[in-house]
Amino acid sequence: MTAEPLDILLTFARLGLVSFGGANLPEIERVLVEQKGWITPQLLANGFALGQVMPGPNMLAMTHYGFAAGGWLGAFAATLGFYGPTALLSAAAMTAWQRLSRWRWLPSLRSALLPFGAGVLLAGVLVLARGSIHSPAGALIAAASFALLWRTCVNAALIVVGAAVLGAVLGL
Amino acid sequence: MSAPTTPAASAAPATPTPPPTPAGLLRLFVGVALVGIGGGLPAHTRRALTTRGWMTDAEFAEAYTLAQLTPGPNAVNLAAMIGARLLGGGGAALAVVGILTPGLIAMLTVTVFTLGLPGGLPPAVQSGLRGAACAALGVMLTAALPVLKVTAGIRFGPTLAVITFLLLAVLRADLLLVLAGTVIVGLILHRPRSGE
Numbered sequence: 549m550t551a552e553p554l555d556i557l558l559t560f561a562r563l564g565l566v567s568f569g570g571a572n573l574p575e576i577e578r579v580l581v582e583q584k585g586w587i588t589p590q591l592l593a594n595g596f597a598l599g600q601v602m603p604g605p606n607m608l609a610m611t612h613y614g615f616a617a618g619g620w621l622g623a624f625a626a627t628l629g630f631y632g633p634t635a636l637l638s639a640a641a642m643t644a645w646q647r648l649s650r651w652r653w654l655p656s657l658r659s660a661l662l663p664f665g666a667g668v669l670l671a672g673v674l675v676l677a678r679g680s681i682h683s684p685a686g687a688l689i690a691a692a693s694f695a696l697l698w699r700t701c702v703n704a705a706l707i708v709v710g711a712a713v714l715g716a717v718l719g720l
Numbered sequence: 721m722s723a724p725t726t727p728a729a730s731a732a733p734a735t736p737t738p739p740p741t742p743a744g745l746l747r748l749f750v751g752v753a754l755v756g757i758g759g760g761l762p763a764h765t766r767r768a769l770t771t772r773g774w775m776t777d778a779e780f781a782e783a784y785t786l787a788q789l790t791p792g793p794n795a796v797n798l799a800a801m802i803g804a805r806l807l808g809g810g811g812a813a814l815a816v817v818g819i820l821t822p823g824l825i826a827m828l829t830v831t832v833f834t835l836g837l838p839g840g841l842p843p844a845v846q847s848g849l850r851g852a853a854c855a856a857l858g859v860m861l862t863a864a865l866p867v868l869k870v871t872a873g874i875r876f877g878p879t880l881a882v883i884t885f886l887l888l889a890v891l892r893a894d895l896l897l898v899l900a901g902t903v904i905v906g907l908i909l910h911r912p913r914s915g916e
Contacts, residue, residue, distance in 0.1 A: 564791065564792050564793075565791050566791060566895050566896065566899065567791055568791055568899075575895045578892065578895075593856075594834070594853060596853065596856050597849055597856040598827065598831075598849075598852070599827070600855070600856045601757065601852070602823040603756065603757050603823045604753035604756060604761070604795075604819055604820060604822055604823030605793050605820070606859075608820075608823045608824065608827045609827075611827045611828060611831065612830075612831045612835075615828070615831045615835060616831075616835055627820070627824060630793075631792070631793070631796055631816065633792075634791055634797060635792070635796055635797065635799075635800040635812065635816045637792070638786075638787065638796075638798075638800040638801050638804075639801060639803070639804035639809060639812035641786055641790050641801070642783065642786065642804045642805055642812075645782065645783075648786075649782070652912040653911075655912075656906070656910040656911055656912055657789065657903075658785075658788075659874050659875075659906060659909075660903045660907045660909075661789065662867065662870055662874060663871050663876070663877040663880035663881040663884065663902065664880065664881075664884050664899060664902040664903065664906070665867055665871075666871040666877070666881035666884070667881040667884020667885040667887075667888065667898075668884065668888065668895075669860075669867055669868070670884075670889070671884070671885050672860060673857065673860055675889075676853075676857050676860055677857055679853070680850065680854050680856070680857055681854060681857070682850070686851075689851055689858075690855065690857040690858050691858070692858075693857070693859065694858035694861045694862060695858075696858075697858055697859060697862045698862055703757070704760075705757040707855050707859070708852050708855045708856060708859065711854055711855030712848040712851045712852040713851070714851050715848045715849070715850050715852065715854070716844045716845070716847045716848035719844075719847050720847045720851050720854075
């Protein structure tokens with residue numbers, strides 16, 4: 549099954565433009581898994597995990613999903629679509645910033661967007677939990693990783709790699 | 721964050737530093753991506769910029785706040801904004817290419833290996849990936865905490881966050897409708913008072 553590169557480009561552009569404050573996992577799951585059928589829940593979780601140990605932004609998982617949907621062209625279409633329009637918008641917003649910073653509705657907009665972002669993040673945790681936790685041992689690894697990250701300053705990539713080794717040894 | 725810093729007072733660095741060049745900007749963001757394995761990209765970006773004297777803390781805080789408001793991945797938005805501020809449109813493109821290239825090469829390499837295998841993944845690798853995915857859930861939770869904390873301080877913030885969560889996770893509502901609804905309600909609740 550190979551999807552059209554243009555379809556991939558437009559789909560991922562839309563996903564980028566509706567991500568606020570991080571990964572919009574609920575929408576990614578709804579579109580890529582349920583609507584388009586390009587990836588499985590397992591691949592969604594795998595790609596997200598891989599993104600944590602890659603240099604640079606964590607959402608390089610999009611490249612992984614794009615490759616699954618349409619090979620090399622799909623990978624590039626997904627990356628360009630996800631990062632291109634939002635980067636353009638950001639650069640434009642920066643150049644308009646001086647005017648925007650005195651705009652009296654700006655704090656209101658921030659207060660309106662943040663609760664939405666928090667709700668999206670919470671829903672994302674649920675999506676990820678459904679895709680990745682299949683056993684009590686998995687739940688324990690997730691809880692332990694969270695505790696370690698929260699309480700210590702161990703690098704997140706090290707914890708993810710450690711959990712991968714543990715998973716392989718336990719045969720999760 | 722609320723310390724009284726005036727951008728004008730900190731605009732002139734004590735020692736003259738070489739101005740940003742296209743090659744230097746590209747190198748800076750490739751470096752940020754390489755040290756930023758596991759997250760924390762904005763913090764690395766801030767360090768790299770202030771040690772070079774290319775941006776003050778106040779200017780960085782401005783860009784960082786703005787990056788939260790625009791859609792898309794924050795670290796990449798931040799790179800585009802800083803590139804645009806330092807060297808215009810070309811600078812924005814270079815910054816984005818710089819921050820994405822190392823991970824793109826690494827991700828494509830791993831992807832071709834894991835997805836290209838004809839019989840699927842070997843059991844040990846799939847088990848390892850399952851373990852990594854569980855840890856990634858922990859990472860996701862810690863990334864959500866600061867946003868939840870700020871939201872808790874906003875009037876009606878927790879209520880709107882819970883409603884958003886229920887609409888998306890339980891009722892699987894369309895995201896754009898939820899976004900439009902919560903933003904309109906939020907804007908009405910937080911409209912600027914006349915006379916401010």
